[in-house]
C-alpha cells in the first residue's frame with residue numbers, strides 16, 4: 001500500500017463515478033457515444049483511475065487537454081479512443097499517430113507541416129476538425145477552410161478524417177439564444193462536408209444534460225461524471241453524486257483565553273475562551289487563503305476556519321474540545337447528514353466548481369474507495385521508500 005506521511009487526503013468514490021457515468025450514458029440515445037473528459041488529472045480525481053472506471057461504466061472514449069495526458073494514459077494501458085482537445089505541434093503529429101491518439105485541426109497549414117514531419121511507417125493520424133462557432137478559443141470559422149481541409153485529407157495517406165466538433169460557451173445558461181446560434185452554425189459546417197466523419201460532437205455536460213438537440217453522435221462530458229453541477233442557471237438535471245471529498249485530522253488542539261491571537265498578522269483575536277485546532281493543510285495544497293471563514297466539519301460538527309490560512313496548516317475554532325486525530329472534512333460529509341459541496345467552496349472563493357477540484361494539487365494523496373473499502377492510495381509526492 002502506498003505510503004503517505006500526513007493525515008490530509010482526497011477521497012474518490014469510484015461507485016459514485018460509475019453510477020454517474022451510467023446514468024448519463026443511459027440518458028443518451030443508444031447510438032450516441034460518450035467521451036469522458038479526464039483532462040487536468042480527471043479534474044483532480046486521478047486520470048488513470050477515472051478513465052478505467054468511466055470506460056467500465058459505458059464511456060466509449062476519453063478526451064484530454066494535452067498530448068502528454070493522452071500519452072500517459074496509453075502508457076498505463078488505456079486502449080480506448082482518446083482525443084486531445086488542445087492544439088498539438090505539427091512536429092508531434094508522428095507521436096500522436098504512433099499511439100493512435102486523435103488530435104484537433106483548425107488550419108490546412110498545420111496539416112501540411114505535420115504531413116512533412118510524420119515519417120514513414122506510422123499509422124494515419126486521426127483528425128477531428130474543430131469549428132469555432134462562438135466559443136472564440138480555437139477553431140476554423142469559414143466553410144471554405146473546412147472544405148479545403150476535407151479535400152486535403154482525402155488526398156493523403158497520412159491522415160484519417162475521424163471527426164468534426166465544436167464547443168458551446170453558453171449551454172449552461174438559461175438563455176438559449178447564443179447556444180442556438182452556435183448549434184445552427186455547427187450544423188451548417190457539417191452540411192458542407194462531402195463525407196460525414198465517424199464522430200460529430202458538440203455537447204459538453206450542459207449540452208448532454210440540458211439540450212437534447214446537441215448530441216449529434218457523440219458527447220464530451222466532464223463535470224457531470226464527477227457529480228458536480230454543470231450549470232448554475234439550469235436546474236441540476238440528474239445531478240449525480242459528488243465523487244470528490246477532502247479530509248484531514250486534528251494534529252494539535254488548545255484552549256485560548258480572550259484576547260489571544262491566532263495566525264499570521266495576529267489577524268484573529270479570541271473574544272472568549274475558545275478551543276482551537278490545527279490541521280495539516282494549507283494553500284500549498286490548493287486550500288486557498290480566501291477560504292478563511294469557511295466552515296469545515298470536525299467530528300461531525302461545523303467549525304469555522306479562523307486566522308489566516310498558512311502554506312501548510314490551517315486553524316479551526318471548535319465548538320468544544322476534540323481530541324488529536326479527530327477527522328476534519330473540508331469538502332464532503334462524515335455520514336452525519338451535513339455535507340460540504342464543491343459548490344459551497346466555489347461560492348466562498350467566488351469561482352466555479354471546476355476550479356475547486358482542479359486546485360487540490362499533487363501534494364494531497366488520492367484514496368480510491370469502493371463503498372467503505374479503500375482499494376488504492378496514489379501519492380504523487382512520494383512514491384514510497
Ligand SMILES: Cc1ncc(COP(=O)(O)O)c(CNc2conc2O)c1O
Pocket residue numbers: 037063085167203204205206220221222223224230354
Ligand atoms: C472542448 C471541451 N469539451 C468538453 C469539455 C467538458 O466540459 P464539461 O466539464 O462542462 O462537461 C470541455 C471542458 N473545458 C473546460 C471546463 O472548464 N474550463 C474549460 O476549458 C472542453 O473544453
